[in-house]
Every structure is written in C-alpha cells, then in structure tokens.
Amino acid sequence: MFIYTQRNLIACFSFALTCHFLEAVTGQISYSVSEEVKQGTTVGNIAKDINLSVKDLQSRGFRIVSGSKKQYFSVNIETGALQVSERIDREELCAGAVSCSVNLEAVVNSPLQLFRVRINILDINDNSPVFPMSSVVINVSESTAPGVRFPLESAHDADIGVNSVKTYKLTSNDYFTLDVQTHSDKTISAELMLQRALDREKTPQLEFTVTAVDGGSPARTGTVMIEVNVLDINDHAPVFSKPLYKVSIAEHAPIGTTVTRLHARDLDEGLNAEIVYSFITRTPQNILEKFEIDSQSGDVKIKGDIDYEQNTAFEIRIQATDKGPVTMSGHTKLLIEVLDINDNPPDVTVTSLLSPVEENAGKGTVIALMTVSDPDSGKNGAVRVRLARSSPFKLQSSFQNYYSLVLD
C-alpha cells in the first residue's frame, strides 16, 4: 500500500520532474460507499478498473494521493481493492451538502498515468430529528378564537434528503391540531392550530407532544413537549353562597356586633376573582346609618342603634364585585329581623281625678280615669294592672288600656 502525500506531489511539481503530470490524466473512476461502514470494507477493485494486473501495481509503483487530511481510503496492493481505512461520517465531512464525495488520485509510473477517483459518500439515516428545546411553553388566552395558529420551531435532522425531517405528528388532544407545511426550499415546518374555544375554568393547562419524523427506513423521531398555559379572562361574576340570608338580632345589640358573614365565590383567577363586598348604591340612608359591611371579609356589622320600636326588620341588598379590567358583580339580599327586648316599663297616666271625695259618696262612684301603656310588643307590652294595697277602691277595665278607679 502506497500513499503519496500532497506535499510530495507539490515537491514533484517544484522540481519540475513531472511537469507533464496534468497531461497524463488518463481516466476518471467513480465509486459509491455508505458512510459509517466498517473499516476494511471494499469499495471497488481499482486495479481492474484501470486495467492493471496486480503485478503491474507493484512494478509500476502504484500509489494514491488524497487531498484531505484524513486518509479515508487505502489500496490493498496484493489485490487491488480500494478499501475503507477510517470511519466516514458524512455529516462531519459534508454537513448539510446535498452531495458528498472524497476525491483521490491514483498514480502509476513507466509510463506515468494519473487517474482521478471520486468516491461518493452515501447518507445513512443515523441522526434523529432534534427540536431546539425539549419543551416549549405557550401562553394562550382563554378568549383566543378557534383557528388561531402558533408556529413551532422546526426540528433539525443532520441527515439529508429522505433521511431528514419528513413530517410532524401530534399526540391526540381536544384543542389543537397540527398543520404541516412544505416550503419551496423543501424544509418542513409545523403550526399548532386551535380547534375549539378554551375555558381556563375547566382546563387551565394542557400538555401534549409533537413528534418530528424523518423519512428514513426505519424512521427516526424527535419529540418536543408542549405545555399550554390557558390565561384567564374575566368571564365569571361573583356568586353568593345564598340568594337570601336571614338573621335575627336583638334590638340595642352593641355597635360593632357582627350580624353575619356573607360569602361570594368567583371562578376566575387573580384580580378577576378578587371580591369587594358593598351595599348597592341605592341603599336607604337609615340602613347606611345602622349597618356597615367589611369590603374584604363580607362581615355585616351594627353601626348605629337598632330600636325594635322603630324598625322590626331590615332588608339590605348587597353586591360582590370582582377587580377584573371590566368588573362583574353578583347580588344577594340580607334580611335582618330585629328581636324586641323588654326595655320599656309600663306607664300609668291619670287622665281625670275626682278629689276630694264626699264621705257619703255611693258605691260605684268613679274616682279617677287612667290609661296604662307599654311601648314594647307582644308579652313585653302586655300590662297587668292591680292596686298596691287594700282600699275602699277597685279597678275596672273600661276598654283596652283604659281603667277606672271606682268606690267599692
């Protein structure tokens, strides 16, 4: 085996020993070999192809000259076989070039002959498609209309032609499909397309996989994980736990007493779900003077004096408003029943009095007329009237709370 280096060849030219070198080119031979074949693999029989016997190879000083740094090929001088002597990686040698070859020159002396040898390096499918990142996050508003597209970064496959990326596939999901496009430069790209309306309240996140498939046999694949964050919009109003709250309080309950706590829920997220409680705008003044609501907690508290004799009940309309860019509100009613307590003593008023009384006054003579009143209600306002000590008088009820004091 002889390998005549480029440097020797230049030296040859510089000493003008073989100045007719170029004129001596007598043929061109082409071979093909796949990349990554085993060392020692025979590419072809160069002796046969240039019509030389194995004996001639030796006697005429056969040698090959390679232009590249690496000696990928050698000739077995015993057999004339052109063999692979180094690992050949097409991707390293030619990267994305459509055709890839190694050029050699074969030289024999007496007479001097020069043969150009081209070895085409065939691609094998030894690379998988690779996405720039293993996972991608896409933020999509839940208001996004179906049909909107989200381009994906293409996968790269170091192989060429059919061994490169051929198509993209999507793991089945309810919301997105994949639109695969082939461009004029034969590159292939994919876009996610929203198929139906998203609802963050139902599906706040989606996860699926996009797979790039090459056209090799067997095919190789690469995947990217797609994480879709569905962004909230303010499409829900706060809703109270009850449409009507009923409570009762004792009249004259201390100021600051919590009447009840109202609660509303908002299905949205963040500010779209943050609630502010308030009385509705047209709340009557007497309610505003007697009650207040904590805008954060929904606690309704007593603010002024509650007198059963003034109001036996209050009906308050309350709203819960979220803090969305365009706010939404929900409403409820709070019915407060005021419980009477016995806070008024009965009051006796003498409306007419016969005094002094003549000693011979007859039995049944009316001495005084009285009214008895109690502003409390029910039992608390019912009055029983009796004389404190035994006396010649007795009480007669005329009607309702009117009494007469008569001689007995």
Ligand SMILES: [Ca+2]
């Ligand atoms: Ca390859």
Ligand SMILES: [Ca+2]
């Ligand atoms: Ca490939």
Ligand SMILES: [Ca+2]
């Ligand atoms: Ca909301």
Ligand SMILES: [Ca+2]
């Ligand atoms: Ca929402």
